[in-house]
Amino acid sequence: MTGGGAWGRVAPEGRLFLRGRGRVVGRLAAWSLLESAHTFLGGYGVARALDDGFLAGRTATGLGWLAAAGAGALIGGFALRGVFAGLADLVEPLRDGLVRRAVRQALDRAVADPAGAGDTGAVSRLTQQTEMARDSFAGLVLTARSFVFTAVGALVGMAALAPVLLLVVLPPLLLGVAAFLATLRPLAAVQRRSLDTDEALADRVGKLAEGLRDIVACGGRTAVEARAEPLIAAQERLARTLAGWAALRTLALGTAGRLPVIALLAATPWLLGRGITAGTLAGGLTYLVQALLPALNSLMTALGSAGTRLLVVLERFSAPVPPDPAGHGTLKPEPEPEPEPEPEPEPEPLSSPRPVRPRSEAAAELRGVTFAYGPGAAPVLDGLDLLVRPGEHLAVVGPSGIGKSTLTALLAGMLSPDAGSVLVAGAAARRETGSTGPDPRRTLLPQQAYVFTGTVRENLTHLAVAPGTPEPGDARVRRAVSALGLEELVARLGGLDAGVSPRLLSRGESQQLALAAAYLSPAPLLLLDEATCHLDPAAEERAERALADRPGTLVVVAHRVSSAARADRVLVLDGTRAVCGTHEELPARSPLYGDLVGRWNQAADD
Numbered sequence: 001m002t003g004g005g006a007w008g009r010v011a012p013e014g015r016l017f018l019r020g021r022g023r024v025v026g027r028l029a030a031w032s033l034l035e036s037a038h039t040f041l042g043g044y045g046v047a048r049a050l051d052d053g054f055l056a057g058r059t060a061t062g063l064g065w066l067a068a069a070g071a072g073a074l075i076g077g078f079a080l081r082g083v084f085a086g087l088a089d090l091v092e093p094l095r096d097g098l099v100r101r102a103v104r105q106a107l108d109r110a111v112a113d114p115a116g117a118g119d120t121g122a123v124s125r126l127t128q129q130t131e132m133a134r135d136s137f138a139g140l141v142l143t144a145r146s147f148v149f150t151a152v153g154a155l156v157g158m159a160a161l162a163p164v165l166l167l168v169v170l171p172p173l174l175l176g177v178a179a180f181l182a183t184l185r186p187l188a189a190v191q192r193r194s195l196d197t198d199e200a201l202a203d204r205v206g207k208l209a210e211g212l213r214d215i216v217a218c219g220g221r222t223a224v225e226a227r228a229e230p231l232i233a234a235q236e237r238l239a240r241t242l243a244g245w246a247a248l249r250t251l252a253l254g255t256a257g258r259l260p261v262i263a264l265l266a267a268t269p270w271l272l273g274r275g276i277t278a279g280t281l282a283g284g285l286t287y288l289v290q291a292l293l294p295a296l297n298s299l300m301t302a303l304g305s306a307g308t309r310l311l312v313v314l315e316r317f318s319a320p321v322p323p324d325p326a327g328h329g330t331l332k333p334e335p336e337p338e339p340e341p342e343p344e345p346e347p348e349p350l351s352s353p354r355p356v357r358p359r360s361e362a363a364a365e366l367r368g369v370t371f372a373y374g375p376g377a378a379p380v381l382d383g384l385d386l387l388v389r390p391g392e393h394l395a396v397v398g399p400s401g402i403g404k405s406t407l408t409a410l411l412a413g414m415l416s417p418d419a420g421s422v423l424v425a426g427a428a429a430r431r432e433t434g435s436t437g438p439d440p441r442r443t444l445l446p447q448q449a450y451v452f453t454g455t456v457r458e459n460l461t462h463l464a465v466a467p468g469t470p471e472p473g474d475a476r477v478r479r480a481v482s483a484l485g486l487e488e489l490v491a492r493l494g495g496l497d498a499g500v501s502p503r504l505l506s507r508g509e510s511q512q513l514a515l516a517a518a519y520l521s522p523a524p525l526l527l528l529d530e531a532t533c534h535l536d537p538a539a540e541e542r543a544e545r546a547l548a549d550r551p552g553t554l555v556v557v558a559h560r561v562s563s564a565a566r567a568d569r570v571l572v573l574d575g576t577r578a579v580c581g582t583h584e585e586l587p588a589r590s591p592l593y594g595d596l597v598g599r600w601n602q603a604a605d606d
């Protein structure tokens with residue numbers, strides 16, 4: 001929406017509001033007229049005091065005229081009292097009307113979307129924004145009225161002193177005011193867009209912050225950055241535009257405020273030549289410097305700040321209430337760029353130009369790894385050796401808190417060992433600081449699945465998006481969906497290009513989407529840290545088999561014995577001891593594993 005559009009919606013309502021309040025406006029105008037008398041007397045008194053009094057040697061007359069000007073100031077003060085009383089009658093009904101409207105909007109939204117998060121902006125509209133509108137409106141009425149009646153008093157005064165003064169003063173004054181007024185609409189439009197973009201950015205960054213750990217762990221930085229960047233760039237552009245308009249406004253203010261004074265001073269010899277007296281000149285300057293310019297200054301400041309603020313706030317109140325199942329409020333961010341068309345032909349999984357491990361080396365290796373969370377803490381892993389073969393499916397089991405997640409974090413390069421080394425594809429596991437984008441060597445899926453607001457397709461392919469690598473094509477995405485058995489879920493969500501709202505998904509459904517994303521990831525090593533814990537045994541089996549069949553190595557932190565039984569080998573963590581072997585041979589070598597299997601079988605028999 002543009003500022004012009006906002007104005008178009010707000011202006012008729014504003015006219016309607018004022019039309020119903022003719023008497024209040026009339027009372028305000030009457031009090032303000034008294035202010036004009038004050039302005040008139042200010043300049044006229046000075047001119048007469050000089051010409052008829054002090055310069056003519058009649059000091060008493062001069063003092064008399066100055067006293068008259070002073071009395072004008074008293075009248076002005078009295079008038080202002082009446083103005084404030086009238087102002088309350090105009091401003092309070094506006095506030096009441098806005099409060100009523102905010103409540104109606106919140107109710108309408110709740111009725112339109114009973115399952116939604118509700119109108120989250122209603123409280124702000126009811127409190128802060130209503131007060132903001134009231135203050136801005138009061139300030140605007142006060143200054144606009146003051147300017148109009150001061151200008152009337154000053155211009156009538158100049159005309160009474162010598163109409164030729166108007167010839168000199170009016171052109172620069174009108175030029176500056178016109179230039180200033182011309183900046184108002186574009187400025188409001190930019191401010192409105194800037195506010196929208198700022199809110200959209202805050203919304204997006206807030207959501208990203210919630211899943212930051214998972215984004216880093218899953219190597220989703222590039223995909224996430226690609227989505228936030230257009231908003232940041234738009235905000236930067238708007239800030240520059242705003243600064244440009246603000247500079248123009250300052251220039252206009254300077255023209256209207258200072259140029260008439262300079263013009264009057266520059267025209268002094270010409271004016272004196274046409275019989276204008278020193279007192280008349282002093283009176284003209286008094287009108288400009290003491291009345292017109294301060295009033296103009298206040299008006300422009302109020303219009304520039306309170307005016308545009310009022311426009312933006314009122315526009316929010318007059319916004320229709322759209323059904324918003326995602327609960328994102330009524331504001332629209334800058335449109336995001338259309339996604340690039342999908343390149344064809346599509347590459348096969350793992351055949352991307354990224355680093356591919358040589359077949360001969362270990363997929364991952366721990367050599368004498370010791371790790372503790374802190375210098376004084378007991379080590380979680382102590383001298384652990386482990387070699388994960390290329391293409392192997394390894395399950396890690398052990399009691400809660402034994403160090404399974406710590407092990408996957410070391411393999412994911414998120415932690416560094418205190419002693420020993422961790423290698424992935426033959427190189428140190430630690431990710432280089434500053435590296436961005438999906439990790440080309442491995443993908444870690446934590447228990448808390450990362451699903452973001454975007455399309456189903458984006459949620460499935462974000463781990464496969466990297467600079468220089470084409471996105472997976474439709475056929476590959478559908479293969480992943482079918483391998484994981486997600487056809488029904490994808491259909492229910494509305495297809496690959498339908499939007500996903502993470503809060504509407506169950507934890508199991510989120511995990512299934514994340515698993516499909518891992519399936520499409522080209523990284524040769526997949527690390528699943530209880531990433532199937534919200535799936536039923538059948539869905540878990542299907543997912544694990546699909547991921548194990550995918551070219552590459554799979555390490556799974558298993559929370560069911562059935563999951564371990566499917567793996568090529570099982571690593572049992574038991575205290576600081578670790579035993580590794582096949583599901584069949586392990587019960588004889590690890591009492592803990594034997595116990596686990598025994599209890600599992602018994603539960604199955606029951």
Ligand SMILES: Nc1ncnc2c1ncn2[C@@H]1O[C@H](COP(=O)(O)OP(=O)(O)OP(=O)(O)O)[C@@H](O)[C@H]1O
Pocket residue numbers: 373380398399400401402403404405406407
């Ligand atoms: N960030 C941390 N700071 C300090 N201690 C930690 C931290 N993370 C884990 N620990 C501790 O390290 C030990 C191993 O934790 P870890 O999460 O690796 O175990 P786990 O086997 O994965 O447990 P679970 O099966 O419950 O997830 C636990 O005692 C845990 O309390």
